[in-house]
Amino acid sequence: MKHIASALIPALVLGLVAIDSSPGGPIRKAPTDKEVAQKKAALAKLLADGYVSMFNGKDMTGWIVPKGDNGHWKVVDGVIDYDASSEAKGSKNLVSKEKYADYKLHIEWRFKRTSGLYPMPTILPDGSYKKDAKGKVIKTLKPNADSGIFPRGYGKAQMNLWCWDCGSGEMYGIRLDRKLPAAVRAGAVPKVKADKPVGQWNTFDITVVKDRVTAVLNGKTVLENALMPGIPPEGPIVLQHHGGPIGKTGKFQPASSLVQFRNIYIKRLKKAPK
Numbered sequence: 001m002k003h004i005a006s007a008l009i010p011a012l013v014l015g016l017v018a019i020d021s022s023p024g025g026p027i028r029k030a031p032t033d034k035e036v037a038q039k040k041a042a043l044a045k046l047l048a049d050g051y052v053s054m055f056n057g058k059d060m061t062g063w064i065v066p067k068g069d070n071g072h073w074k075v076v077d078g079v080i081d082y083d084a085s086s087e088a089k090g091s092k093n094l095v096s097k098e099k100y101a102d103y104k105l106h107i108e109w110r111f112k113r114t115s116g117l118y119p120m121p122t123i124l125p126d127g128s129y130k131k132d133a134k135g136k137v138i139k140t141l142k143p144n145a146d147s148g149i150f151p152r153g154y155g156k157a158q159m160n161l162w163c164w165d166c167g168s169g170e171m172y173g174i175r176l177d178r179k180l181p182a183a184v185r186a187g188a189v190p191k192v193k194a195d196k197p198v199g200q201w202n203t204f205d206i207t208v209v210k211d212r213v214t215a216v217l218n219g220k221t222v223l224e225n226a227l228m229p230g231i232p233p234e235g236p237i238v239l240q241h242h243g244g245p246i247g248k249t250g251k252f253q254p255a256s257s258l259v260q261f262r263n264i265y266i267k268r269l270k271k272a273p274k
Contacts, residue, residue: 043263046106051265054096054237055080064095066241076260082147084115084244084256092241093150100152101234102269105206109161109261111145111198115243116254118144123166127175127185145198146242147257151208152235157228159206159215161240161259167193168202169215169222180229187226194220201262209269237266 031039047053054062057078065073066088073082073094086092119139122130129137142165148158156173164170171188174180194217196202205216211231215223243256252258 039263043265046265046267049267051104051106051267054264054266055262057262060094062097064097064236066090066092066094079260079262080239080264081112081260082239082241082257084241084252084258086241086244092244094239094241095153096237099234099236100208100266100268102209102271103207104267104269105149105204105208105237106263106265107149107204107206107261108201108263109147109204109259110196110201111147111161111163112258112260114143114145114163114198114254115252115256115258116144117141118163118254120144120164123164123170123175123189125186125189126182127189143198144254145258146255147259148240148242149204149206150235150238150240151206151213151228152232153238154228154231154235155238157213157231158240159204159213159223161202162255163195163198165193166190167217167222168195169204169217171223171226171228174226174228177229184227184229187223190217190222191224192220192222194218194222207269237264 056062057075059075060073066086067090068088069092070087072084072086073080075081080094082094118141120142121137121139124130132138142163144163147161149161150158156177157171158173159168160170160172161168162170167190169190175185175188177185196218203218207214211228212225213223213228214221214225239261241257243253245252
């Protein structure tokens with residue numbers, strides 16, 4: 001895969017859009033000169049640190065779009081845009097062409113809007129759900145949207161991007177696996193909710209080394225050296241499809257990936273000598 005040179009940073013930054021959510025969809029606003037300058041400086045620092053770009057801001061070069069998707073994973077205003085409506089018959093996820101072993105990933109994402117009210121439980125620090133006096137899981141209808149990032153393509157270690165109260169970064173498949181030790185399940189729960197409001201851009205910095213992951217969301221550590229049992233030694237970066245339209249009603253399931261991604265950079269880490 002041909003990575004993007006530092007000379008193309010301005011082209012990427014042109015894709016920087018300050019967008020607020022509204023009931024009718026996204027409202028696009030041009031970024032300020034200060035925001036553009038700050039973004040240029042941040043991306044230049046990543047390149048200086050040895051990161052390479054995975055997304056050129058123009059097309060899906062370097063990514064495998066699901067067969068039969070029919071244009072639902074696309075590039076809009078310099079960002080990867082998804083409307084949760086892929087027409088692919090098999091997997092609807094977006095997958096990087098290259099595979100990675102140990103790495104540091106920088107990726108920015110945002111939900112364009114929520115997709116409905118979801119019966120949301122409360123995840124406790126040990127990974128269990130909060131229950132009432134009768135032992136029933138307490139659920140509250142709340143606005144939601146849902147996507148995820150699969151480290152090395154490993155769905156069980158999917159790092160959720162969502163609107164749940166625990167925050168993004170939660171690893172659903174690991175948290176709910178009762179065969180795993182309690183400490184491992186608890187490690188899959190975000191330490192803090194660091195998400196910005198729907199419509200605003202979030203920044204994830206994810207470090208994967210062997211079978212461990214540390215994730216920093218908007219400057220706050222949400223996962224720290226969390227164990228990912230069973231993860232393969234290498235694999236692609238996967239951006240998740242979730243939910244989708246409800247028939248032809250024009251409405252979406254209340255956990256749909258109305259999501260955008262931009263400024264995706266990765267740095268391969270060298271294995272430590274034995």
